[in-house]
Amino acid sequence: MLTLSALRLPKGLQVLGVTFLSVVLVGCGSKPEAGKSGGASAKGGDTVAFVSNNPAEFWTICEAGAQAAAKEEGVTLVFKRPQDSSAASQKSIIEDLLAKGVKAISVSVISPDNQTEFLNAVAKKVPLLCVDNDASKSSRLAYLGTANLQAGRAVGELVKEAMPNGGKVAIFVGQMDPANAKERRQGVIDVLEGLAESKGLRDCPDNKTYGKYEIIGTYTDGTDQKKAKDNAADVLSKNTATEDLAMVGLWAYNPPAILSAAKDAKRVGKVKIVGFDEQEVTLDGIRDGSIVGTVVQQPYQFGFQSVKIMSKLAKDPGSFKAPASGIIDVAHKVIKKNNVDEFQAELKKTLGK
Numbered sequence: 001m002l003t004l005s006a007l008r009l010p011k012g013l014q015v016l017g018v019t020f021l022s023v024v025l026v027g028c029g030s031k032p033e034a035g036k037s038g039g040a041s042a043k044g045g046d047t048v049a050f051v052s053n054n055p056a057e058f059w060t061i062c063e064a065g066a067q068a069a070a071k072e073e074g075v076t077l078v079f080k081r082p083q084d085s086s087a088a089s090q091k092s093i094i095e096d097l098l099a100k101g102v103k104a105i106s107v108s109v110i111s112p113d114n115q116t117e118f119l120n121a122v123a124k125k126v127p128l129l130c131v132d133n134d135a136s137k138s139s140r141l142a143y144l145g146t147a148n149l150q151a152g153r154a155v156g157e158l159v160k161e162a163m164p165n166g167g168k169v170a171i172f173v174g175q176m177d178p179a180n181a182k183e184r185r186q187g188v189i190d191v192l193e194g195l196a197e198s199k200g201l202r203d204c205p206d207n208k209t210y211g212k213y214e215i216i217g218t219y220t221d222g223t224d225q226k227k228a229k230d231n232a233a234d235v236l237s238k239n240t241a242t243e244d245l246a247m248v249g250l251w252a253y254n255p256p257a258i259l260s261a262a263k264d265a266k267r268v269g270k271v272k273i274v275g276f277d278e279q280e281v282t283l284d285g286i287r288d289g290s291i292v293g294t295v296v297q298q299p300y301q302f303g304f305q306s307v308k309i310m311s312k313l314a315k316d317p318g319s320f321k322a323p324a325s326g327i328i329d330v331a332h333k334v335i336k337k338n339n340v341d342e343f344q345a346e347l348k349k350t351l352g353k
Helices: 058-073 087-099 112-123 148-162 179-193 225-238 254-264 280-288 299-315 340-350
Strands: 045-051 076-080 104-107 128-131 142-145 167-173 208-210 213-220 245-249 272-276 293-296 327-329 333-335
Touching (some): 045 058, 045 299, 058 076, 076 087, 087 104, 087 112, 148 272, 148 293, 148 333, 167 179, 179 213, 254 272
Parallel strands (some): 045 076, 045 104, 128 142, 142 327, 167 213
């Protein structure tokens, strides 16, 4: 059995507050078929793979954690980032990895509904984990990552703190197909509407008032950072008469893009910017007061813990027992001006900067 003691935290990460669900039940989904995972190896170690959902800087932190775990476990890691953020590219990468005989794969799924059938086929060949973005209807063994509805609620609380009397809210994200985008947006709206507990995904259209807050739009950019800034600039240009405006960036590059547009429009400190993830520009913005706060995940742990699990699965597919929910929760954290220095120092220490 893979125990939590086997998934120890590297020194310096404990302060970031990782929380794991008890790993007690047999993994959800089908058990990988023996003998079908191929035989790729290097320097005597099995080869495992991690496939992200886009090329964003967020994944650099994740890869650092994955490489650290690979070194500890004596396995070879292949870390891939689809450059165009498309499900087709992700599929092609995974097919190539299977052809090369990797022993286990972790993937941040781009389009869960459209990729489930393919992921089921992958899970019959090698142990499969979903990380950061889930495909809950697939035969993956487990999802490891942020509880995104709850993280979205934390974003909503930051909006309420910044605009307690209500106002307009614009939401920015790369794509709306991934589960994390849907769940984060839902969590934000649930809090703004005043729900004590989230009720799962539901129909919450734009241009509608939720409690004291009007969602004026959800703007996608296809992970194109220029378009992300253009989207923010367009919202600012169309909302010049009021400063009761919050701009929420749900993917790592969105808050810096919003801040850049606000600087161009000379609206810094007037428009309320709330972020997600820990890009340096975002953290610096929190420090100087131009960004209200951000909700951070733990991408280092996404990589570290997933490779730890995959290394065990590569040796024995029956060694992993998933939690009843199928979810290994890596806790999020809210970063504001009062704790940004401590958080950034720990992050730099972890990454060896």
